[in-house]
Amino acid sequence: MVLHDKPTGLKRFFKGFAYAWSGIRYGLAHECNMRFHACTALIVTICGVYFDITKLEWLFVLTAIGGMLALELMNTAIEKAVDLVTNETHPLAKAAKDTAAGAVLVYAIFSAVVGLIIFLPRIMNLLM
Numbered sequence: 001m002v003l004h005d006k007p008t009g010l011k012r013f014f015k016g017f018a019y020a021w022s023g024i025r026y027g028l029a030h031e032c033n034m035r036f037h038a039c040t041a042l043i044v045t046i047c048g049v050y051f052d053i054t055k056l057e058w059l060f061v062l063t064a065i066g067g068m069l070a071l072e073l074m075n076t077a078i079e080k081a082v083d084l085v086t087n088e089t090h091p092l093a094k095a096a097k098d099t100a101a102g103a104v105l106v107y108a109i110f111s112a113v114v115g116l117i118i119f120l121p122r123i124m125n126l127l128m
Contacts, residue, residue: 027073033104034072041065044115051122061118064111071107075100 007015027034048061078100082093 023073023077027076031072031076034069034076037068037072037108041069044119047119051119053118053122057118060114064107064114068104068107068111071104075104 006012028038044061044065048058053061079097082096086093
């Protein structure tokens, strides 16, 4: 495609959303961890509504959810890009994939801690 043939303005803007939505659908269709995080996000959102968490708590919960889903998509993108470059086991390919997965794990732990801080006292009160 020649540079001047690229869509501009609103057409380009909406095409970008279409590409992004396609990536999200790909992640949900092909990545087990993405589906797990999406289901967890739904459960946490339902819990947030049920326990009537504060606006500030919603900010933390939504940041954790959005960040987790975004990081999982980035992890998938890195894995697929590495797979495109080489099918052989290479130390740099392994490092790229492992580091991306490590970032997801760090954020998942952070998100779980946020969830425990917000929801555990409410769950304990419900059980008592």
